[in-house]
Amino acid sequence: xxxCPLRTTVVGSDPFPGWLEFACQNLDKFGEADREExxxxxxxxxLHDQLEAGLDVITDGEQTRLDFNLSFYGFLQGIELESAxxxxxxxxxxxxxxxxxxxxxxxxxxxLGTVPDFERLKRLAQSSTVNRQSPIALKxxxxxxxxxxxxxVPNSQYPDRYALTEALVPIVRAELEALVKAGCREITVDxxxxxxxxxxxxxxxxxxxxxxxxxxxxxxxxxxxxLCFGNYKGRAVGPRRYAPMFPAFLDFHxxxxxxxxxxxxxxxxxxIGSIAKRMDVAVGIIDVKSYYIETxxxxxxRVRACLKYAPAERLSxxxxxGLSQTARWAAKQKLKxxxxxxKQVRSELGLGT
Numbered sequence: 001x002x003x004c005p006l007r008t009t010v011v012g013s014d015p016f017p018g019w020l021e022f023a024c025q026n027l028d029k030f031g032e033a034d035r036e037e038x039x040x041x042x043x044x045x046x047l048h049d050q051l052e053a054g055l056d057v058i059t060d061g062e063q064t065r066l067d068f069n070l071s072f073y074g075f076l077q078g079i080e081l082e083s084a085x086x087x088x089x090x091x092x093x094x095x096x097x098x099x100x101x102x103x104x105x106x107x108x109x110x111x112l113g114t115v116p117d118f119e120r121l122k123r124l125a126q127s128s129t130v131n132r133q134s135p136i137a138l139k140x141x142x143x144x145x146x147x148x149x150x151x152x153v154p155n156s157q158y159p160d161r162y163a164l165t166e167a168l169v170p171i172v173r174a175e176l177e178a179l180v181k182a183g184c185r186e187i188t189v190d191x192x193x194x195x196x197x198x199x200x201x202x203x204x205x206x207x208x209x210x211x212x213x214x215x216x217x218x219x220x221x222x223x224x225x226x227l228c229f230g231n232y233k234g235r236a237v238g239p240r241r242y243a244p245m246f247p248a249f250l251d252f253h254x255x256x257x258x259x260x261x262x263x264x265x266x267x268x269x270x271x272i273g274s275i276a277k278r279m280d281v282a283v284g285i286i287d288v289k290s291y292y293i294e295t296x297x298x299x300x301x302r303v304r305a306c307l308k309y310a311p312a313e314r315l316s317x318x319x320x321x322g323l324s325q326t327a328r329w330a331a332k333q334k335l336k337x338x339x340x341x342x343k344q345v346r347s348e349l350g351l352g353t
Contacts, residue, residue: 008339015326043063053332062141072148100152118140144172180220187222198248255280276311285317289320294337296344
């Protein structure tokens with residue numbers, strides 16, 4: 001159970017500031033020192049937005065990543081990075097995003113880059129929270145092996161997606177171990193592909209893969225996973241129902257499961273009761289796919305609805321998904337109202353603010 005009932009958190013990503021989007025398209029014009037300064041400034045901006053909102057759990061906003069997982073392929077050996085996207089004009093769908101050829105044994109001798117990202121987050125958060133009264137938890141996010149396998153093209157060595165996944169399991173395991181060794185006490189393993197495709201695959205097989213991946217760090221950090229239906233360009237990719245995943249996904253070896261509820265008008269909300277019997281549940285009560293800005297009163301009402309199914313000590317609240325696809329002005333307001341609405345209910349329950 002969480003030490004902070006009704007705590008407020010995020011999945012991982014924050015929007016890129018406009019200047020960072022521009023810089024990413026012109027990185028060849030920057031020197032190494034320029035790029036490092038660029039990264040630091042971007043993380044400072046993400047920290048500012050999250051701390052100003054008053055969140056209990058913060059991340060680096062994934063400001064060093066392209067999407068939540070695409071930059072990780074730059075750390076892999078044994079692949080040939082795609083040189084050009086399949087679609088350059090018009091709206092690209094999920095299946096038109098880049099895929100990389102596998103040319104040899106999949107390895108990541110330098111790791112996947114999350115440890116230096118976390119070290120930077122620790123350093124910058126320490127200076128940003130020096131005058132803050134309440135404690136802040138720092139969270140790192142790592143994409144799981146099944147999700148990472150989705151951007152790789154099978155070959156004779158790795159003939160299908162599951163073979164690619166098995167090759168990636170030890171790489172992700174090692175990254176999780178390195179994060180814990182670096183002092184990271186809260187990690188989300190993102191496996192959206194598992195939740196998107198549970199309707200057509202064996203969910204028990206997914207659970208077995210996931211649990212082998214996280215086994216070295218289970219019990220050594222607060223471990224969570226995020227179940228969503230896709231958010232590329234604000235679009236889902238799978239049937240937006242949790243029923244195909246459960247009860248199998250209750251066997252995930254995690255401390256918390258995050259579920260997407262707001263964009264689905266809180267369909268299947270009763271499911272959080274089943275989850276809360278096994279572990280904590282983070283409920284997505286902010287719709288990142290809508291530019292309606294939820295009011296604090298909206299949020300408070302949604303929190304009260306969740307309390308009908310799960311106790312306060314088992315509940316956390318967050319946006320439905322990462323905020324990378326949401327305009328920054330909207331993301332800032334949504335996070336601020338998230339915190340304000342949760343504080344209303346905390347006060348009603350005598351839990352403090």
